[in-house]
Amino acid sequence: MPASNPPDGVAQEEDLVFADEAPAPAHGPADGAAQDKSARAAPDAWRVMVVDDDADVHSTTTFALAGLEVHGRSLQFVHAHSRAQAERLLAHEPELAVILLDVVMEQADAGLHLVRHIRDTLGMHDVRIILRTGQPGYAPEMDAIRGYDINDYRTKSELTRTKLYTSVAAAIRAYQQIRALEDSREALAQVVRANAGLMALHSVDDVAHGILAEASRLLGQHPDGLLCACRRDGPDGPWAVLASAGASAALAPAALLDAGAGPAAAAIARCFATRANTIRDGVLALYLPSKSGVDFAAALPLARPHEPIQPLRRSLLEVFASSIAVSLDNVALMTDLQRAAFYDPLTGLPNRTRLVELLEARLPVDPAAGDGAGADPVLCLVDIDHFAETNDALGHQFGDALLAAVAHRLRARLDARADAGVSLARIGSDVFCVLGPATEVDPHALGALFASPFSIEGQDVRVSATLGLVRLREHEGNGADALKDADIALKRAKTQQRGGHFWFSRSMGVEIRERVRMMHALRSGFTRGELFLNFQPQVDLSRRRAFGAEALLRWRPEDGRLVPPDRFIPIAEYSGLIIEIGEWVLRQACLELMRVRAAGHLDFTMSVNVSQVQFRHPNFLEMVARALADTCAPPECIELEITESMAMEEPGLLIERLAQLKRLGVSIAIDDFGTGFSSLSYLQRLQVDRLKIDRAFVSEITGSARGSSIAEMVIELGRNLGLSIVAEGVEDERQAQILHALGCPLAQGYLFARPLPADQLIEWLDGEALSPAA
Structure with a gap:
């Protein structure tokens, strides 16, 4: 019986044709050829x-x-x-x-x-x-x-x-x-898997080798060939080799290739010239266009050059070649994203994120290793002095040009030392970083780079730089911690002398970290209700009866031990938490005043300390008015205390703010008077009601002529200005008698009462007659 027709579904001519293909005689499969x-x-x-x-x-x-x-x-x-x-x-x-x-x-x-x-x-x-x-x-x-x-x-x-x-x-x-x-179905699934695998790769090297491997797998052979790239405006070569495998593996990535380098190179040349897939001289070339402005071509020597590629394999390779552009574009996008994530766009230098990686690669440093102090790695932050003012005065374009010039000068000195392990980065708007051996990262040499002016837009601009340095051998922690330590040293250098430098020490780190720990603990403690008020009575020295009390903030953490106010209040001010705490203190003091008045003590004043940060806050007046309204506390019974140093700063702002507070009805006292350098003429313009003599002068009043004279001067000054006077820190009867003799009418201190909890204040006030504290 005659043979039947070819099976259904197999075309006589292929729809997808490789350019320049010559027919080849059929042969059996080569021994050992990969099959799938x-x-x-x-x-x-x-x-x-x-x-x-x-x-x-x-x-x-x-x-x-x-x-x-x-x-x-x-x-x-x-x-x-x-x-x-x-x-x-x-x-x-x-x-x-x-x-x-x-x-x-x-x-x-x-x-x-x-x-x-x-x-x-x-x-x-x-x-x-x-x-x-x-x-x-x-x-x-x-x-x-x-x-x-x-x-x-x-x-x-x-x-x-x-x-x-x-x-x-x-x-x-x-x-x-x-x-x-x-x-x-299986063939298409194989192409989908190949593309999915390539899409998961993010480096050019990985994707390039992946393309060679997947194309060889679709051919049913072991990886062999080249992958090259060329710009569309220069297809004639030479082309950059991105990956090589098999017989071509000797060609390293980034090598340049021209058409005369062998059959694979000639196939690459034909592929770029025709922008089509080609088969000639036993080499298959796949054209891989992309949207990134760079085209790619893969040349794969055929394991069975005399055997025609099966139609199904042809179709797979065509689909693979047309779809692989997505992976190439994805790599280009990932490269751009990586550059944006790890490099500064203005200077091209590594950014903070990349610097932390470089630091992690050098940490930890073995103290026993190295060839001496000169080889110890050093991290140095270089901050351009007064850059913000320059940027504001001359514009951002000028500022960017200055930053680029600084980067260029640093590069000119440090790039020649790259072999010595020196790295340069820009980690802030005007902060650069140098990382390398101590012999190369010398603060004096780096500072000297700013001695000559920078030429910016035809102008000579002189700038200085302040440096903060940390020796990584003395550092404990990760890369981000090392950067924080260098920043601590930089801040210390700025406070001491602009244009100088400062080395980080472990004691500085302990101090800073303790402050940070306490700041977090204070924030949590305030939320948990660990803060409370004590009230120290203030008495009339003539009648020995209380006329008011000063609200004093206290903090008892979960361990039960009181934290001194001089430790946590500066941290609250530094962190800004004092705004929220200060409002709470004022409200609690007003509420306590109302409880005292309800107990029958109507002629009673509550004194509340106000920090400088709190006083300068734009919503301070509204906060005071709101506290008075919400608690129904009479304003004339509330006294706000500010320090003498606050009174001497920004006179115009202070005078206006005090006038606004006085319109609310509250009274004003200047605390710790005598410790500053008040101008008497300026003091006359302030609408204050009371001066408080600092406890340092009260403690010296019995043994120091100087202490007595200062206290007497303050008392006389208050009398002449029509101001009330309160002496702080009165601890014995002798001090009270001298103050009374000098004409000081009011006082507070341990002689009369220690600071009392809220539940004991009214009980103490109900005791009527006061006797000196034991």
């Missing part, structure tokens, strides 16, 4: 299994189909004489095209059970099954075909040679179509 499911080597014959317990059926079937071909390929038979034997053979026959199966063998339904085993247990869904029976009507044909996924159902008597061939040929055609669909 997406493009299987065609078997020499269709394998057909005959399963029947009648030996005559085997011989008759073999005789009837002997010498016949289906789609140009002969038939090869596998024989099983029972269901059990068939199951054993099927475990090792994955490429069967057709099974001719007897329904009735060991049991009446042995054939149908074997069908279920083939489909469900072995998972062989591609093989076509033709059921045959010698007992017509044994099993309903429609039920068997529908329920058991079989290709045909025939009685043995009706299967003549012609009908048998027709049934087998139809089953083989169906099998071939199913395999073609499955191969296409």
